[in-house]
Amino acid sequence: MNGGDPRDSDARDRGGDDPTGAGRGSVETDGGAASGAEASEGEGSRFSPADRVASVPPSGIREFFEIAENRDDVISLGVGEPDFTAPWAARSAAIESLERGRTSYTANRGMPDLRRAIAERVTRYGQSYDPDSEVLVTTGASEAVDLAFRAFVNPGDTVALPTPTYVSYGPGVRFAGGEPLPVHTRHEDGWALTTEALSEAGVDEADVLVLCYPNNPTGATMDADEMDAVAAFCREHDLLVVADEIYAALTYDGDHQSVATRPGMRERTVVINGFSKAYAMTGLRLGYAMGPEAAIDAMTKVHQYAMLSAPTTAQHAALAAIDRCDDEVEEMRREYDRRRRYVVSRLRELGLPVAEPGGAFYAFPRVADVASDGDARAFATELLEAEGVAAVPGTAFGAGGEGHIRISYATGLDDLKEAMARLERFLS
């Protein structure tokens, strides 16, 4: 698992610890964190980060990364990307595009035929977008998330973030000058977002709601009724929605439910998706955003100055992926599904409660009852040190992840079996 540049992960993880900014004590959610960070950076540096950068706490994943990289017996269940390689058709299309000398920029919004292919592809989720005016190809879904925040969040705006959730939203909101508002989802609800949780958190007063289903780190999906209820809440309180659907192709117990397909939701939703998870193309960095023309225009304005266009080579690969790789995607999905069933069964046999993960490639068991002081971070550290199994503590995904660990099953069954055997030994 070497070969990658640890600094890269560092850069990626920085600011990733607590997406809501609320999990590590309220002191870090206000300006106080900025001066604290400044002092600790050491004097003498001309570069003290801007307040909105300093206000984002450092990554909680980084220390695990370092311990894990320094041992050679580690089985990592901490990887947030597919263990498959991108389908050959996609890779060869990338190579061919290089051989043909396709090394220029593309249109800001992405190659027209790729946008058409994307618009056609998402019809399977009941989504319908005009490839000319309502689709924007981005450098990974990550860029699309950032663009959405920069395009629609005014300084002081409140952006509601379910917690636990993916690490980038909180920092992204802060970089855009907004205020993250954590909305707790619960193990008991299968980590689905409920209108009760939205009301309780005061989301009726918020400006934007971020949805990430299927969810990282819980693997939760929303069923049709749950999504209807959230959509009704958004309409009632006039919320704008950023729906990160990067795991849409990886659902196991039913069709992917998109909030944007609910009545009255298309006009207030930006849907984000990409090639990384569905096609195992993380390193090619290609994603897309879809929404009403005005939304895509605004995001394109930021994109055209910040990025110009998404990587051309990757766009050629993506086009081939959509055209020719459905079988591979289905094969990968079926294999994830078997691993998912295996991991969930084993965790339950070991007495760790886990909500049925309907999508993505994560299980999110509760370890609070078996960890010292119920502390997920301590549990994960001890598990890594004692047994060489790396899993990410739930707190890395916000306060709502306390007492849980994220187990990624984007790892071969042999390793999963060995990891579960080690976990069993650790628990006994």
Next chain:
Amino acid sequence: MDEATRSLLDALVDDARESTADLARQTGLDEATVEERLTELEASGALRGYTAVVDWDAVDEERVSAIVEVNVELDRETDYDDVARRIAESPAVDSLRLMSGDYDFAVNVSGSSMGDVSGFVSEEVAPLPAVTKTVTHYVMETYKERGVSFTDRDDDDRLSVTP
């Protein structure tokens, strides 16, 4: 075929030694049902066997393999199945398939020497009345067999912990 049965076959194709307990965990079936399904699949002829994939180059054992292309000419009394049955009888035959294209049968053959393999072709295949031509291609190197790669390389270059 229901999804659980499909998963069961997927799991066995990946690893035919999976325990019943692990098959149950991967498919969502209980162990008794797994056993039941396996029995049904075997009885119906869907599950034809459970064999090992061996890299003979890695053990101290001479092994020569070849792919033999066989052309046949059929007549009123002889059809493809008849010829295939004859050829398949030989223990040297690992697999036998009827093909589209320039020849009729592709036969995977193995033995402990080139003499064994060519002996099989000249003595058991070529003399059959229906056979008009054979072309034998010896295998020089095997890189992958039945989904299993023979080149050992750990190409997982992912960072070990990522969000």
